[in-house]
Amino acid sequence: MxxxxxxxxxxxxxxxxxxxxLRTPHGVVSTPVFMPVGTxxxxxxxxxxxxxxxxxxxxxxxxFHLMLRPGHNLVRDLGGLHRFMRWDRSILTDSxxxxxxxxxxxxxxxEEGVEFRSPYDGSLHQLTPERSMEVQEALxxxxxxxxxxxxxTDEDRAYVxxxxxxxxxxxxxxxxxxxxxxxxxxxxxxxxxxxxxxxREHAAILAARDLDGYAIxxxxxxxxxxxxxRVIELTAPVLPADRPRYxxxxxxxxxxxxxxxxxxxxxxxxxxxRNARNGRLFTSxxxxxxxxxxxxxxxxxxxxxxxxxxxxxxxRAYVRHLFMINExxxxxxxxxxxxxxxxxxxxxxxDALVAGELxxxxxxxxxxxxxxxxxxxxSDSGAS
Amino acid sequence: MxxxxxxxxxxxxxxxxxxxxLRTPHGVVSTPVFMPVGTxxxxxxxxxxxxxxxxxxxxxxxxFHLMLRPGHNLVRDLGGLHRFMRWDRSILTDSxxxxxxxxxxxxxxxEEGVEFRSPYDGSLHQLTPERSMEVQEALxxxxxxxxxxxxxTDEDRAYVxxxxxxxxxxxxxxxxxxxxxxxxxxxxxxxxxxxxxxxREHAAILAARDLDGYAIxxxxxxxxxxxxxRVIELTAPVLPADRPRYxxxxxxxxxxxxxxxxxxxxxxxxxxxRNARNGRLFTSxxxxxxxxxxxxxxxxxxxxxxxxxxxxxxxRAYVRHLFMINExxxxxxxxxxxxxxxxxxxxxxxDALVAGELxxxxxxxxxxxxxxxxxxxxSDSGAS
Numbered sequence: 051m052x053x054x055x056x057x058x059x060x061x062x063x064x065x066x067x068x069x070x071x072l073r074t075p076h077g078v079v080s081t082p083v084f085m086p087v088g089t090x091x092x093x094x095x096x097x098x099x100x101x102x103x104x105x106x107x108x109x110x111x112x113x114f115h116l117m118l119r120p121g122h123n124l125v126r127d128l129g130g131l132h133r134f135m136r137w138d139r140s141i142l143t144d145s146x147x148x149x150x151x152x153x154x155x156x157x158x159x160x161e162e163g164v165e166f167r168s169p170y171d172g173s174l175h176q177l178t179p180e181r182s183m184e185v186q187e188a189l190x191x192x193x194x195x196x197x198x199x200x201x202x203t204d205e206d207r208a209y210v211x212x213x214x215x216x217x218x219x220x221x222x223x224x225x226x227x228x229x230x231x232x233x234x235x236x237x238x239x240x241x242x243x244x245x246x247x248x249x250r251e252h253a254a255i256l257a258a259r260d261l262d263g264y265a266i267x268x269x270x271x272x273x274x275x276x277x278x279x280r281v282i283e284l285t286a287p288v289l290p291a292d293r294p295r296y297x298x299x300x301x302x303x304x305x306x307x308x309x310x311x312x313x314x315x316x317x318x319x320x321x322x323x324r325n326a327r328n329g330r331l332f333t334s335x336x337x338x339x340x341x342x343x344x345x346x347x348x349x350x351x352x353x354x355x356x357x358x359x360x361x362x363x364x365x366r367a368y369v370r371h372l373f374m375i376n377e378x379x380x381x382x383x384x385x386x387x388x389x390x391x392x393x394x395x396x397x398x399x400x401d402a403l404v405a406g407e408l409x410x411x412x413x414x415x416x417x418x419x420x421x422x423x424x425x426x427x428x429s430d431s432g433a434s
Numbered sequence: 435m436x437x438x439x440x441x442x443x444x445x446x447x448x449x450x451x452x453x454x455x456l457r458t459p460h461g462v463v464s465t466p467v468f469m470p471v472g473t474x475x476x477x478x479x480x481x482x483x484x485x486x487x488x489x490x491x492x493x494x495x496x497x498f499h500l501m502l503r504p505g506h507n508l509v510r511d512l513g514g515l516h517r518f519m520r521w522d523r524s525i526l527t528d529s530x531x532x533x534x535x536x537x538x539x540x541x542x543x544x545e546e547g548v549e550f551r552s553p554y555d556g557s558l559h560q561l562t563p564e565r566s567m568e569v570q571e572a573l574x575x576x577x578x579x580x581x582x583x584x585x586x587t588d589e590d591r592a593y594v595x596x597x598x599x600x601x602x603x604x605x606x607x608x609x610x611x612x613x614x615x616x617x618x619x620x621x622x623x624x625x626x627x628x629x630x631x632x633x634r635e636h637a638a639i640l641a642a643r644d645l646d647g648y649a650i651x652x653x654x655x656x657x658x659x660x661x662x663x664r665v666i667e668l669t670a671p672v673l674p675a676d677r678p679r680y681x682x683x684x685x686x687x688x689x690x691x692x693x694x695x696x697x698x699x700x701x702x703x704x705x706x707x708r709n710a711r712n713g714r715l716f717t718s719x720x721x722x723x724x725x726x727x728x729x730x731x732x733x734x735x736x737x738x739x740x741x742x743x744x745x746x747x748x749x750r751a752y753v754r755h756l757f758m759i760n761e762x763x764x765x766x767x768x769x770x771x772x773x774x775x776x777x778x779x780x781x782x783x784x785d786a787l788v789a790g791e792l793x794x795x796x797x798x799x800x801x802x803x804x805x806x807x808x809x810x811x812x813s814d815s816g817a818s
Contacts, residue, residue, distance in 0.1 A: 094763070119758055346508065367504070367512055377476050378478060382479075
């Protein structure tokens, strides 16, 4: 009996894509799904009811951030993360592996785990497979991620091989450390850098562990977009077909469609929320830069094809003004808009899968991912 | 025919207090009323519908801020401030006089008006009686304030006399500059510093102009609380009894009750919103400092006697956590709470006036204005 149940409802005849349904102890999630990022126990600027209103049924919480502030034991004592933040739908937590790896200058990787200094107060901490699992179970996550190492894109083959072997040993320690498998399920993470055979080999090693789901890690970490797509298209199809597949930290609409076509079911990314706070909005005509002076007196909504609460009510001129005066309300309005856009886009992907027309979305998705009407000439980074 | 209509519904037999009703082109306002401050076209962190949900029927907008950003002509061209910010209830705008006076080092007062440098870009601007009226009419304010000088508490009698004479000349220029009296009403502002006879004299001068309402200015600018109360109690009763009386920039619950008892009908202050963003919350047990470490694991609401959306859902521990991680949502939750508190407190004042029991609120109001359960030993400043 698994904690989560995943069912493939329909397979796309023209690609590896699947339409599915994921059931967790906190509800039903239609896949392919995009999970907004709620780093420190909140999707930045948003009330949980507003996140739910965008159509999100699962969000991501960060082990690294929550173990440092407010501390996972505190969250556990207050009834778990769902209750602490008043979000009664599903939660997936990352393992903290990516964040400690990103600390670069202030962390040390050993066989035991990773020692690091808190970016908040410089205090010394350790994350190990056991500790990451303990934190995620204390948070009461529906889906925990196994603690892994994410090798840099410039690491050589020998390093990646050693890293993978260690990540596998860490996975086995993670599995042994589980205390509440009936409540918190566990996904493994495929690494392997840019080496195709290592990716495939690692996928097979993970599959042998019979986990609740499988993630693709180590992408969108600075590599070219074509290389990222290649790794996704190589890795997703070799992951067990009856389990959810999760692409971590990706991405733009064009990346989502490519990954769905490769057989990915789940996504998370800071792009909609972070870009919103930077005034970069997703619209039916491409990315819209709200601070641009041309919107100064524009009474139209951000996107007249959008049904979000922001576009239903407020003008480009007003949202731009709020940005220019550094008003918090600007972040609320734009975050709502971008999350709404991403949830609608995933709905369109699911509808396209029902209709067998996923390929038709691909050209449009590319257009949606780049500067459109009212945007400046900036290009948008491919990932988080 | 006046733009606004004010009716005194009941007079308190034991004080100068009045229960009233103010009708503007944008609705009915029960008085005594507290107006949340929406400086730059938004009550910081809040949606207009949330401000309305607290029970607010009128808010304050700032001439100084809006003329600089985004510019009053832009707001006028987009249909006025109500439409720009999507607030369909009443708006009162200040004259900008207090803000330019506060610039101290970067302004020069002449007979013509005040020259000042923008705090945003250093550009040179001028505010005059005519210009202030033009800006407020461009914004489409329901109630405009006359441009005045607010003399410092330490100015000598000779200076205050000269200043008052100029403020009166400015008022007459303001009256002459009105272009849409059918849409925007005009209140005058009594100054006079700490000089009782000058205050009374200025009140009489204003009354002779037959304005739509009368404000008490130049209080809560650094003087002792007892002195502030004295000036309020001296000035309010000599203002015309059939017009709304507005005490500018005040204050704490204890100040509101004192002023209501002196016959004041309208208030604005940044205290509820600014204190919220600093984590100082008004509760039925006094001021509550949410960042205090003792709330770290406290699962109770901020105030279990409060019916606001924040207290209905979130714990002290969660709100404190959001503050500690500098999360925008903290400001939303606390602003909602404090605005809710102030609107409920004004309701209690109105209910007490109906019941003839205003005096009974005075002791409690004092307690509500100072550190209570869970607060630290900080004292709270008396005004904005």
